[in-house]
Amino acid sequence: MFLDGYILGIIGPVTGTMSADLGLSTLWEGMIAAGALIGILVGSPLGGWAGDKFGRKPLFLADMGVFLAASALQFFVDSAWQLFVVRLLMGVAIGVEYSVGWPLLSEFAPARLRGRLMGVTLIAWYVGFMVAFLIGHVLNESTNLSWEVILGTSTLIAGVLFVGRIGLPESPRWLWSQGRKDEALDVAHRYMENVDDMADLEHEDVRKGTFGSLFTQHRRATLFISVFWFCAVTPYFAIATFADSVLDKYGLSGGLTGGVALSGLAVASVVLTVLLIDKVGRRVLTVPPQWLCAGVLAAIGLWVGAPPLIVLVLFLAFSFLSAMCGTLTSIYPSEVFPTEVRGIGTGFAAAVSRIGAALGTFLLPWSMSNLGTTVTLLVAAGIAAVGAAVSQWLAPETRGKSLTETAAEFTH
Secondary structure, eight states: OHHHHHHHHTHHHHHHHHHHHHTOOHHHHHHHHHHHHHHHHHHHHHHHHHHHHHOHHHHHHHHHHHHHHHHHHTTTOOSHHHHHHHHHHHHHHHHHHHHHHHHHHHHHSOTTTHHHHHHHHHHHHHHHHHHHHHHHHHHHHHSOOOHHHHHTTHHHHHHHHHHHHTTOOOOHHHHHHTTOHHHHHHHHHHHOOOHHHHHHHTTOOOOOOOSGGGGTTTHHHHHHHHHHHHHHHHHHHHHHHTHHHHHHTTTOTTHHHHHHHHHHHHHHHHHHHHHHHHHHOSGGGTHHHHHHHHHHHHHHHHOTTOOHHHHHHHHHHHHHHHHHHHHGGGTHHHHHSOGGGHHHHHHHHHHHHHHHHHHHHHHHHHHHHHTOHHHHHHHHHHHHHHHHHHHHHHOOOOTTOOHHHHHHTTOO
């Protein structure tokens, strides 16, 4: 997750020199910036399918190997299409990570700590993005390093991670689901600390998962996670990406300050959610914040002529609440899908969420210009309300439950 944030954050500070050097058009600038997101869209379902079929362990090492190789190629690119392809491959590797890394973490995590361990990965994403932006800015302004070298700094991090993953064990739950029970018990006894978690392993079914089963016996889990994730990220990506221009529509001259405040509050919200998740439960941090997000966006859209300070406060409130329920997008997928489809289910929902992120990012400027601020924000409020309604209906309370128990609620 740190690397995911890093590769998205590092490109901003070097865009100017990169564009001038390569003679990039606006279209190519957008394509290169979006390359990693497009790769995630492809890699998430592909990695989920492969992780469920061949195991978490080989994919967890292979995806970092692909990322390492693609990242190193950034040192040698000399055209727009080469850079786009390289960034696309990096995104594919990150997409595989989404659908393999989270399931693998959940399958080792003790039930009492699972929410915190899963949620903290989002903190790593924000930290990776901010660290990359800082490093990119310092290197670009204070050294003579080329933009290729600055982009390629992700290679060092990837190399350390690749070496660190050599020798990691296979998921005991995946082994058990494949009928390899002796191997599963051996891994569990060596790496799982809680007796109850080890005992729960034996409740796993020996069953082969299929993509089609996401829309049959696992359709409720697929519906919940896909809609919840889509509706959580679509308004946030749009408004966070264009914070300056959105706030400027309300006459806020400190748009940059407001944008920085949006990001800072999002980080604070994720940290608070991680601290509370295994104490107060999932639903209270999912459903009410989504309804409040919808209400806040609707209020901004309908309150024509609202004082700028009030608008800023409402946007900050949206950022805080959106990040809170957004943290659950890293937790719920691995809990509601059973082991045999945990990878492909997470990967499919991640792909749906990236469609939402792309739509929000690319359509917001058009909507602001052609439909107006009020309509744009009411549409965003409507998307948030749909997510809230689906979560009100389907979001389970999984605090302290084993993965067998959490998945059983959604399996028919």
